[in-house]
Amino acid sequence: MLHSDTRRLTYADTDPAGILYYASWFPKMEALWSDFLFRNGFRQDRSLAARGWTTVTRATQCEYLVAARLFDEIRLELRIGPAGTTSFPLEYRMVRLDDDALVSRATTTIVLVDGAQRAIPIPPDFRSRLEEWAR
Template identity: 85%
Template sequence: MLHSDTRRLTYNDTDPAGILYYASWFPKMEALWSDFLFCNGYRQDQSLATRGWTTVTRATQCEYLVPARLFDEIRLELRVGAAGTTSFPVEYRMVRFEDDALVSRAKTTIVLVDGAQRAIRIPEDFRRQLAAWAQ
């Protein structure tokens, strides 16, 4: 795990039956990813100007495995997978703090793009950083 955050579920996240509301999880995952990048010196608001590229999400998937109740504390965990030519996966786990139950797992595919929003090869310096994070 590279980065994590713990959040208490609100009614926006789940209903009284423990059914997770899918639309509330993706913003939490994106916030964890943005915070991780920021903490590691990669500011998304400056990346295009300073590096000539930025990141966009190309694909998402999420599996909901067990119910989570209102006010459960959930630990969101982030991992980075092996990079391809222009993209790499970011993997997430949502774990209930109380019993360490895996509530859901997700993956986003991140692509590097230039100012015209065209996919570009991952630059070697960033590729090395991704490889270090993937270990």
């Protein structure tokens, strides 16, 4: 595991029955990734000006395995998969702390783009960081 955070589900995360609303995972996944980048010196708000590139999400997929409910405490885990030419996968797991149940797992594909939003090859310095993080 590369990075993790623990969150308690709130009313805003659930549907009227008190069960996790499926779309509420996506902002939590993005927040985990943004926090990881920030802690490692890669500020997304400055990346384009400082490095000439930024990251965007190209695709996302999420599997829901067991129900999560209002006030469940969930650990979100982040891993990075092997990088391609212009993109790399982020892998997420959401685990309920009370019973260690795997609630869901997800993958997002991140692409590096220039100021015109065109995909660019991953620069060698960032690629080496990705490879380090993936180990």
